[in-house]
Amino acid sequence: MQKEYIHIVLADDDEDDRLFFTDAFSELKMSTKVQTYNDGVALMDYLNQEDAILPNVLFLDLNMPRKSGIECLQEIKSNSKFDNIAIAIYSTSSSEEHIEETFVLGANIYIKKPNDFNALKKVLSDVITINWQYHTSGLNKENFLLRM
Amino acid sequence: MNILSFYRSPIFLRIVFVLSIAIIFFIAAVTYKQINALTNSSNQVLNTYNVAVELEKMYTYINDLETAKRDYIASNDQTIKFAIKIHQKEIEKALLKVEKITKGNKTQREYLKILRSLIKHKYYIVNSILAKDYSNGILGSTELNNDFLSGKKVMYDIRKVINKMITIEESLLNKRNSIYKDNQKTTPLYIYLTLLITLVLLVLSYVKMSKDLNNIKSYNNELLVSNESSNLSEIVGNYGTWQLNLDTNKYTFSDNEYRLLGYEPKAFKANLDDFMKHIHPDDYEMVKEVTLKMIYQEVLPSFTYRIYKTNGELRHFRASGRVVTKSEERILIGTTTDVTEVIIANQEIEERNRILESNNKELQAFNYVASHDLQEPLRKIETFISRLIDKDLDNLSESGQQYLSRINAAAGRMRILIDDLLQFSRTTRAEQVFMKTDLNELLENAKQEQAQLIEEKKAIINNETLPELEVVPFQIQQLFSNLINNSIKYSKENIPPVINISITEVDTESDEKINSITNTKFYKIIFSDNGIGFEQEYADKIFTLFTRLHNKDEYAGTGIGLAICKKIIENHKGYIFANSEIDRGSTFTIYLPKEI
Numbered sequence: 124m125q126k127e128y129i130h131i132v133l134a135d136d137d138e139d140d141r142l143f144f145t146d147a148f149s150e151l152k153m154s155t156k157v158q159t160y161n162d163g164v165a166l167m168d169y170l171n172q173e174d175a176i177l178p179n180v181l182f183l184d185l186n187m188p189r190k191s192g193i194e195c196l197q198e199i200k201s202n203s204k205f206d207n208i209a210i211a212i213y214s215t216s217s218s219e220e221h222i223e224e225t226f227v228l229g230a231n232i233y234i235k236k237p238n239d240f241n242a243l244k245k246v247l248s249d250v251i252t253i254n255w256q257y258h259t260s261g262l263n264k265e266n267f268l269l270r271m
Numbered sequence: 272m273n274i275l276s277f278y279r280s281p282i283f284l285r286i287v288f289v290l291s292i293a294i295i296f297f298i299a300a301v302t303y304k305q306i307n308a309l310t311n312s313s314n315q316v317l318n319t320y321n322v323a324v325e326l327e328k329m330y331t332y333i334n335d336l337e338t339a340k341r342d343y344i345a346s347n348d349q350t351i352k353f354a355i356k357i358h359q360k361e362i363e364k365a366l367l368k369v370e371k372i373t374k375g376n377k378t379q380r381e382y383l384k385i386l387r388s389l390i391k392h393k394y395y396i397v398n399s400i401l402a403k404d405y406s407n408g409i410l411g412s413t414e415l416n417n418d419f420l421s422g423k424k425v426m427y428d429i430r431k432v433i434n435k436m437i438t439i440e441e442s443l444l445n446k447r448n449s450i451y452k453d454n455q456k457t458t459p460l461y462i463y464l465t466l467l468i469t470l471v472l473l474v475l476s477y478v479k480m481s482k483d484l485n486n487i488k489s490y491n492n493e494l495l496v497s498n499e500s501s502n503l504s505e506i507v508g509n510y511g512t513w514q515l516n517l518d519t520n521k522y523t524f525s526d527n528e529y530r531l532l533g534y535e536p537k538a539f540k541a542n543l544d545d546f547m548k549h550i551h552p553d554d555y556e557m558v559k560e561v562t563l564k565m566i567y568q569e570v571l572p573s574f575t576y577r578i579y580k581t582n583g584e585l586r587h588f589r590a591s592g593r594v595v596t597k598s599e600e601r602i603l604i605g606t607t608t609d610v611t612e613v614i615i616a617n618q619e620i621e622e623r624n625r626i627l628e629s630n631n632k633e634l635q636a637f638n639y640v641a642s643h644d645l646q647e648p649l650r651k652i653e654t655f656i657s658r659l660i661d662k663d664l665d666n667l668s669e670s671g672q673q674y675l676s677r678i679n680a681a682a683g684r685m686r687i688l689i690d691d692l693l694q695f696s697r698t699t700r701a702e703q704v705f706m707k708t709d710l711n712e713l714l715e716n717a718k719q720e721q722a723q724l725i726e727e728k729k730a731i732i733n734n735e736t737l738p739e740l741e742v743v744p745f746q747i748q749q750l751f752s753n754l755i756n757n758s759i760k761y762s763k764e765n766i767p768p769v770i771n772i773s774i775t776e777v778d779t780e781s782d783e784k785i786n787s788i789t790n791t792k793f794y795k796i797i798f799s800d801n802g803i804g805f806e807q808e809y810a811d812k813i814f815t816l817f818t819r820l821h822n823k824d825e826y827a828g829t830g831i832g833l834a835i836c837k838k839i840i841e842n843h844k845g846y847i848f849a850n851s852e853i854d855r856g857s858t859f860t861i862y863l864p865k866e867i
Contacts, residue, residue, distance in 0.1 A: 139651050215647045238653035238686070240661065 128154040129251060132178035134166040134195065135159065135213065136187045140236065144182070147244045153251060163190025167198060170205065177205065180251065182213040183230070185221060193224065200229045211250055226267050233267055287476045294469045298462055305458050312451040319440040322372050322379075326433045329365035332358055333393065333429060337422050340397050344418055347405040355397060362390060376443075379436055386432045393425045502526055510608035513541070517566065517594070517601040531588070531609055533580035551577035551585070558590075565592045566603055575610065587611045638696050645689055653682050684823075691831040694749070695816070698838045703743045705867055710737035713744060714772070717751035721759070730759050734772035738794060741867045746839045753832045754859055758800035760826060761857070766801065773797045777862075785846055790864035793845070799858040804851040813849060843867065 133144050141159045148157050158178070160166040167190065169175055181199070185192035192212065199205045210230045214221065217235040225233060232250060237243045336358040343351040366387065373379035400418050502525070505511055511528030515521070522543060526536035532549055539545050550558050554576035565571050573591035580586060592605030656679050664672060714734060718725065725732070732755065755770060762768035777795045779785055785793060805813070805820050812818050814837040817830040836859075840847040844864050851857035 137647075139654075143654055215650060236650060238650040238657075240654050240657045243654070 128156045129180065130176060130178045131155050131157045131180050131182070131251070132166070132169075133157065133159045133182040133184075133213070134161075134163060134187065134192070135182070135184035136162050137184070140184070143240065143243060144247075147240070147247050151244055151248050153248065155251065162187045163192065163195045166190075166195055170199070177208055180209045180211060182211050182234075185212065185214040185216065185225075193228070196225060196228050196230055222267070230267075284476055284479065287472050290472060291469055294465050298465060301458060301462060305454065308451065308454055312447055315447050316444060318372055319444040322369060322440045323437045325365055325369045325372065326436055329362060329369065330430065330433055332362045332365060333390070333426065336362065336393070336397060337426060340400055340422060341419060344400065344405050344415065352401055355401065359394065366390065373436075376439075378439055382432055382436050382439070386429065386436075389425055389429050389432065393422060393429070396421050396425065506530070508608070510606055512604070512606050513546075514605070515543075515603040517603055528607060531580075531586075531607060532578070533582055533584070549578040549580070551579065553577075561590075562592075565605070566594065575614070587614045634696070638693070641689060641693055641696070646686075649682060649685055649689065653679075653686070656682060688829050688831075691829045691835075695831050695835050695838065698746060698749070698835055698842065703746070703842060705741050705743055707739055708742050708744045708747070709739050710742070710747065713742075713748040714751050716748050717755055720748075720752045721755045724756065724759050728759050728762060728768055730755075730762070730768040730770065732770045732772070735774050737772075737774055737796070740794065740863060740865070742843060742863070743839075746842060750836050750839045750861075753836050754798045757832055757859075758798065758802055758857070760828065761800075761802045761804075761821075763801070763803055763854075768800060768802060770798060770800050773799075776865075782862075784848065784860075785862050790844065790866065792865040793862045794865060796861040796863065797858060798861070799856060801856045804853050804855050804857050806853060807851060810849045810851065814847065 131148070133141065135141050135144070145157050145159065148155050158169075160169060170177070183192040183195055192214070196210060196212075199208065199210065209232075212221075212225045212230045212233045213236060214233075215236050222233050232253075234246055234250065237246060336355060339351050339355045339358060342348070343355070366383075370380075370383055373383060400421070403418070405415070505525060505527035509527075509531075511531050512525040513528050514523040516523075522541035524541040524546075529536045529538055532546070547555065547558070557574070558576050561571065561574050571591065571593065573589050575587060575589045578586055578588055587610050589608045589610045590605060592603055594601055594603050596602075656675065659675060660679070664675070667675065711734075714737060718732060724730070758770050759768050773796070775795050777785070777793050779791045779793075782793075782795070809820055813820065814833050816834040818834075819828055819830040821828075837847055840861060840863075844867060846860075846862040848860045849857060850860070
């Protein structure tokens with residue numbers, strides 16, 4: 124089945140953030156399909172369904188109840204079924220430890236949640252339009268953190 | 272061997288002693304010999320006289336015999352025969368006596384033999400006369416005359432021999448006398464000389480002995496003093512010493528060893544059991560084992576154990592010991608130190624460390640809260656404001672629009688506060704790596720950071736060439752950046768800010784402001800500006816957290832920037848001072864040690 128849209132999934136426990144996220148995409152007017160989950164467990168339940176449509180880009184919040192973003196990242200990276208999913212870390216924190224850890228675990232990009240809605244729209248559109256092929260092959264810490 | 276060292280050695284005394292005894296024996300022997308010789312001499316003299324006397328006596332008897340013979344011829348008295356017999360006997364007796372006295376002399380014996388044969392001849396003549404009968408008196412006849420004179424020649428010969436013998440005795444006496452006299456002269460000289468030598472030796476030994484005695488006395492004094500000082504140091508240092516002679520198995524405890532256990536010194540005879548009974552039951556086996564090891568291993572690290580003093584007080588002792596071998600005796604020497612205070616202090620330090628660590632963890636937790644949890648609601652507030660401004664600004668009343676912009680400003684200020692606080696807490700964290708860095712580079716980076724502000728205010732920054740230094744690069748960059756920012760922020764209106772950065776080398780002696788024990792050489796970096804300045808009384812206060820001298824409407828700021836500067840300088844073991852006067856600009860002086 125030929126996909127006409129980019130399938131995007133977000134796992135974030137914060138309701139406001141999920142709202143900003145979906146609002147930003149609806150305002151961007153790109154052909155995307157956005158799905159959100161409340162925490163890591165819900166996300167993994169979805170991904171592990173046999174007939175699940177796997178997302179093109181997965182946004183992972185780090186600090187979630189029940190199953191953290193780091194744990195989800197580890198599970199996804201240990202299963203070859205999910206090899207084609209591009210993973211973007213989507214977090215409030217920009218601490219060196221978190222950036223370092225997620226990079227080592229194999230995340231593709233790290234986004235610090237902006238405090239301006241327009242900035243959010245810009246960063247999300249940037250992420251979606253990245254040539255993922257290029258970004259994933261040249262794993263490079265320099266362009267891992269997407270700066271605004 | 273050198274004479275002086277020989278004199279000092281104990282062998283010298285022994286030799287003097289043996290020599291003195293030998294000399295005394297020698298003198299005794301000489302004296303004995305001398306007295307012997309004297310007795311001998313007087314005996315000889317006596318002997319000589321005796322010989323002469325006896326010879327004279329004998330001659331008299333012979334004369335008597337002659338007279339008796341003549342009497343007989345004249346009177347023809349038969350009784351005279353009897354008298355003659357008596358005279359003969361007396362002559363024999365005298366002869367025997369002389370023989371006896373002159374026993375040792377060969378020449379005298381020869382003469383005696385001659386004398387004897389002459390006397391025999393005399394007897395023969397007398398006997399032949401006695402056989403005749405003169406009763407018919409043929410006085411005046413030739414035969415009678417011949418008989419009368421018959422003994423005369425023999426008598427003459429006898430006299431001659433006797434005289435010879437007496438002469439020999441006399442010459443002998445003379446000879447002996449001269450030998451005796453010689454002896455008398457030389458012997459006292461020898462004795463005197465040897466006595467003199469003995470005296471000298473005795474004086475030397477006396478001097479040496481008194482010197483040795485003095486030395487021993489002074490050594491003894493020194494020993495007493497050092498003993499007293501070691502006693503004192505044991506009391507001050509709170510330690511005691513003990514010894515175990517491994518050959519005799521005898522223990523010796525120092526006075527303080529008793530005191531450590533709560534006894535008076537020498538309260539009991541030093542022994543292992545009385546000591547071991549004070550040891551805490553849990554440590555007993557360990558102490559026993561280590562003590563055994565000490566004997567065989569000779570050198571052992573110190574170990575700690577607990578004891579109960581006589582009054583039941585629990586103390587911690589640290590002990591160590593080792594075996595020394597002195598003049599073939601193996602002695603285990605040990606020290607016992609009361610380390611209770613040290614251990615208690617250590618426990619306190621550990622406790623404080625634990626508290627510090629938990630405090631530190633709390634701080635880190637706060638850091639996380641500040642960096643994450645506080646930022647999150649703020650970020651949402653700001654995002655909602657941005658949405659509100661984008662979408663619904665036109666629907667608000669004028670005052671509503673004003674409130675919204677106020678809310679926006681306040682949120683922005685809060686963001687700056689949180690960011691600055693985070694930065695401040697980051698400078699306290701342990702992740703500091705010192706590396707040799709070119710300070711000029713750091714200054715350039717700091718200028719880049721502040722580029723927008725510099726351009727905006729048309730600020731001019733002049734700096735001397737800075738050195739390379741062992742620093743935490745990002746912190747020093749932050750320091751420069753904050754100082755530049757501070758100077759530009761508090762610049763005078765409509766006057767372009769000018770910042771001059773100068774550097775000199777100083778040491779602790781020449782600069783009374785710095786007083787460091789570990790470092791003596793410092794770089795003194797001065798940032799001076801032409802800004803609004805401040806009153807000198809606030810010079811210390813401005814470095815404390817959240818201190819602001821101006822209303823935030825006049826000058827933006829959080830009161831954290833200079834506190835961060837101070838923290839960074841403290842991390843580098845340096846100093847920072849501020850000098851200022853209102854309207855005359857400010858000067859910030861930094862001291863950074865040349866070597867960390």
